[in-house]
Amino acid sequence: MSSDLVAGLIVAILIIPQAIGYGLLAKLPPSVALASCIFPLIAYAFFGRSHALAVGPVAIISLMTGDALASLPTELIISGAQLLALQVALVLGTLRLFNLGNLVHFIGHPVVKGFTSAAAVVIISKQIPLMLNANLLDGQIPTLSVTAFSIIAIALLILLKKLPQAFISKLGPLAVVMLGGVLVYALPQSMKTIELGSDPTPFTMTFYLPWDHFSALLPNAILIALIGFLESTSVAKTLAKQRKENIHANQELLGLTAANAMAGLFQGYPVAGGFGRTMVNDQSGATSPLAGVFTAIFVGLFLVLGLSLLGYIPMAALGAIVTLAVWPLIDLKPIYSKWRVHPKENSTWLITFVLVLWQGVEIGILSGVVLSIFFLLRSAAKPHIAIIGRIPGTAHFRNIKRHKVETFDNLLAIRIDEGLHFANVEAIDTFIEDSLSTYPDIQHLLIVCSAVNIMDGDGIELLQTWHDKLLTQGKQLHLAEVKGPVMDDLEIRGFINDLKPGQVFLSTHEAFESLGRATTA
Numbered sequence: 001m002s003s004d005l006v007a008g009l010i011v012a013i014l015i016i017p018q019a020i021g022y023g024l025l026a027k028l029p030p031s032v033a034l035a036s037c038i039f040p041l042i043a044y045a046f047f048g049r050s051h052a053l054a055v056g057p058v059a060i061i062s063l064m065t066g067d068a069l070a071s072l073p074t075e076l077i078i079s080g081a082q083l084l085a086l087q088v089a090l091v092l093g094t095l096r097l098f099n100l101g102n103l104v105h106f107i108g109h110p111v112v113k114g115f116t117s118a119a120a121v122v123i124i125s126k127q128i129p130l131m132l133n134a135n136l137l138d139g140q141i142p143t144l145s146v147t148a149f150s151i152i153a154i155a156l157l158i159l160l161k162k163l164p165q166a167f168i169s170k171l172g173p174l175a176v177v178m179l180g181g182v183l184v185y186a187l188p189q190s191m192k193t194i195e196l197g198s199d200p201t202p203f204t205m206t207f208y209l210p211w212d213h214f215s216a217l218l219p220n221a222i223l224i225a226l227i228g229f230l231e232s233t234s235v236a237k238t239l240a241k242q243r244k245e246n247i248h249a250n251q252e253l254l255g256l257t258a259a260n261a262m263a264g265l266f267q268g269y270p271v272a273g274g275f276g277r278t279m280v281n282d283q284s285g286a287t288s289p290l291a292g293v294f295t296a297i298f299v300g301l302f303l304v305l306g307l308s309l310l311g312y313i314p315m316a317a318l319g320a321i322v323t324l325a326v327w328p329l330i331d332l333k334p335i336y337s338k339w340r341v342h343p344k345e346n347s348t349w350l351i352t353f354v355l356v357l358w359q360g361v362e363i364g365i366l367s368g369v370v371l372s373i374f375f376l377l378r379s380a381a382k383p384h385i386a387i388i389g390r391i392p393g394t395a396h397f398r399n400i401k402r403h404k405v406e407t408f409d410n411l412l413a414i415r416i417d418e419g420l421h422f423a424n425v426e427a428i429d430t431f432i433e434d435s436l437s438t439y440p441d442i443q444h445l446l447i448v449c450s451a452v453n454i455m456d457g458d459g460i461e462l463l464q465t466w467h468d469k470l471l472t473q474g475k476q477l478h479l480a481e482v483k484g485p486v487m488d489d490l491e492i493r494g495f496i497n498d499l500k501p502g503q504v505f506l507s508t509h510e511a512f513e514s515l516g517r518a519t520t521a
Contacts, residue, residue: 003285003287003291004286004287004288004290004294005291005294006284006285007052007281007294007295008290008291008296008297009298010170010280010281010284011054011284011291012037012294012298012299013173014173015054016037016302017176017313017318018322018325019056019057020313022059022062022322023057023269024130024318024322025059025063025065025066025322026057026062026066026069026081026269027069027070027077028065028078028081028269029078029195030310031303031307032078032081032267032268032269033057034302034307035267035303036056036268036271037296037299038266038268038296038299038300038303039262039265039268039296040055040260040263040271041055041259041292041293041295042296043261044256044258044259044292045289045290046258046289047251047258048254048255048258048289049251049289050235050236050239050273050278051287051288052239052281052291053232053236053252053255053278053289053292054280054292055259055273055274055292056271057269057274058228058231058273058274059120059322060119061224061227061228061271061272063123064224065224065269065270067361067362068084068217068220069081069084071216072210072213079206080209080210080213081268081270082206082267082268082269083210083211083213084221084264084269084270085261085269086209086260086265087214087217087218087225087264088221089258089259089260089263091222092225092253092260093257095225095229095253096250096254096257099250101249101250101252101253103226107226107230108348108368108369108372109345110334110346110349110368110372111349111365111369112227112230113334113349114348114350114353114356114368115227115352115353115356115364116329117329117331117349118352118353118354118357118364119326119329120326120329120330121330122356123322123323123326124322124326124327124330127322127323130192130316130318130319131146131153131316131323132150133316145190146316149180149191149314149316150316150319153176153317153321154320156172156176157173161324170284176317176320176321177313180312180316181309181312181313183314184312184313184314192316193310193311193314194310194315223361223362223365227272228260228270228271228272228273229252229272231272231273231274232272233249235273236252236273239278239282256272256273259271276325334346334350335350348371349368351367351371352365352367352368352371380424381424381426383416384418385414385416385431386400386401387401387414388400389403389405389406390406390407390508390509391403391406392404397415397508397509399415408515408516409442410442410443410444410515411444411446411511411512411515412442412446413448413512414431414432414435414446414448415448416447416449416452417451418451419452419453419454419455419459420452420460420463421454421455421459422457425461425462428462429462432445443474443475444475444478444515445466445470445476445478446478446480446508446511448480448508449483450481450508452482452483453483453485453486455486455490457493463479463499464495464498467502476501476502477499477502478502478503478504478505478511478515479499479504479505480504480508480511481505481507
C-alpha cells in the first residue's frame with residue numbers, strides 16, 4: 001500500500017497542472033478538469049484491472065470534447081460535458097454488454113497513428129498563443145517576458161525529465177508551475193493567468209443536463225468512446241506485456257464505463273487512460289488500481305483547500321506542459337519512409353492525418369476507417385492462389401513457381417490462401433479456369449483448403465459449379481485439409497454428399513498418394 005500511496009502522490013502532482021491544461025483544450029474551467037480526476041479514478045479502481053493505468057483527462061479526448069461542445073451555448077458547456085461523459089459510458093457499457101471489446105480494432109493502427117499525430121499538431125498549435133501571449137495569425141506581437149518564460153519552462157521540463165533520479169524527473173510540471181507563480185507575483189500585468197470559472201461542486205451529483213442535445217452529441221460520444229478505449233487498452237496491454245500479465249478487453253470496458261459514468265454524474269467530462277501518466281504511475285511503484293484512489297484523494301484535497309492557488313498559474317506554463325506532454329505523439333515517419341514496403345498503411349496514415357487537420361477529427365477518422373476497409377476488401381477480392389507440388393522425399397507442398405517440386409500428370413492441386421467468399425469467388429473462378437486451360441489433360445482437380453477459414457454460400461456455389469463442370473468432362477473435384485467449421489458448413493448444405501465421387505482428404509499428401517501418377521516439374 002505504501003508504494004501505491006507514493007505513486008498516487010507523484011501522479012497527483014503531475015495530473016493537476018496537466019489536467020487543467022487539457023481542460024482548456026475542452027474549453028472547460030479548472031474545477032471541471034480536476035473533478036474528472038476524482039470519482040472516475042475511484043470507479044476504475046473498483047472495476048478495472050490494470051495495476052497502473054492512470055485514468056483521467058487526456059489530450060486527445062479533451063480536444064475531441066472541445067470540438068463536440070463547440071455547438072452548444074456557453075451556459076451549457078459544463079453540463080454538456082457531463083452529458084457527453086454519460087454518453088461515452090453508455091457506448092462503452094453497450095460494447096461490454098455484448099462482449100464487443102474487439103470492435104474497436106476496426107480502427108486500424110495507421111488510422112490511430114495518423115489521427116493522434118494530427119491531433120497533437122492541432123493541440124500544440126493551440127498552445128503557441130498561450131506561450132507567446134499573442135496570436136501570430138492575427139498579426140499580434142509576442143510578449144517578450146511571456147515568450148522568455150515559455151522557453152525556460154520547456155527547457156526546464158526537458159531537463160528534469162532526463163534526470164536519473166526517478167522522483168525528481170517527475171516534478172517538471174510542478175517546477176514550471178511554481179516558477180510561473182513567482183513570475184505572476186513579480187510581474188502581475190505581464191503574465192495572463194487561469195480563469196477559475198464557477199465554484200466547483202464535484203462532490204454533488206446532478207442530473208440537470210441538456211438532454212435535448214442528446215442526439216446531437218451522440219456521434220461525438222461514439223468516437224470519443226472508441227478512441228478512448230483504444231488508447232486505454234493499448235497502454236494497459238503495453239504494461240501487461242512488460243509484467244507478463246493478462247489484460248481482458250471486456251474488463252477494461254467495464255472499468256472505463258464506470259469511470260466515465262462517474263465523470264458524468266460528478267461535474268466532469270470524458271476520461272481515458274493516459275500513456276504518459278500511466279508510465280509515471282508504473283515507474284513510481286504502483287502495484288494496483290489503489291494508486292488511482294490515492295491520486296483522487298490528493299486531487300480532491302487540492303480542489304477543496306488549494307483551488308485559489310490556481311490564480312497564480314500562468315497560461316504559458318500550461319501551454320508548455322501540454323506541449324511537452326503531446327509532443328511524443330507526433331510521428332511523421334510514414335511521410336518519408338517505407339512507401340514501397342507499406343503503401344496501404346502509409347496512404348491510410350496520410351489521408352487520416354491530412355483530413356483531421358483540414359476537416360476535423362470525425363471526418364479524418366471516418367475517412368481513414370473507410371480507406372482501411374477498402375484496402376481490406378480489395379485484398380480479400382484478390383487472394384493469393386498457387387498451384388502446388390510436393391518437395392521430393394517429403395510431405396511438404398510449395399508453389400511450383402518458387403520451388404522445384406514433384407507434380408502429377410493427372411492431378412492439379414490449387415491452394416487458396418484466403419477464405420472462399422463473395423468478395424473473391426470471381427478471382428478464384430478465373431484462376432481455376434486459366435489453370436485448367438494450361439493443364440487440360442488432368443483428371444483430378446484438388447482444392448487445398450488449409451488456409452480457408454470461412455466459406456460462404458457464394459464460395460460453396462463456386463465449388464458446386466466446378467464439380468458439375470468437371471463431371472461433364474469426365475473429371476473429378478476433390479478437397480483437402482478442410483477445417484472443421486468449414487466442413488460443418490459443407491455438410492449442412494449437402495455439398496459433401498454432392499461431391500461424390502470426389503473425396504475430402506485429411507491431408508494434401510494423402511491426396512497425392514491416392515490420386516497421382518508421378519512426373520517432375
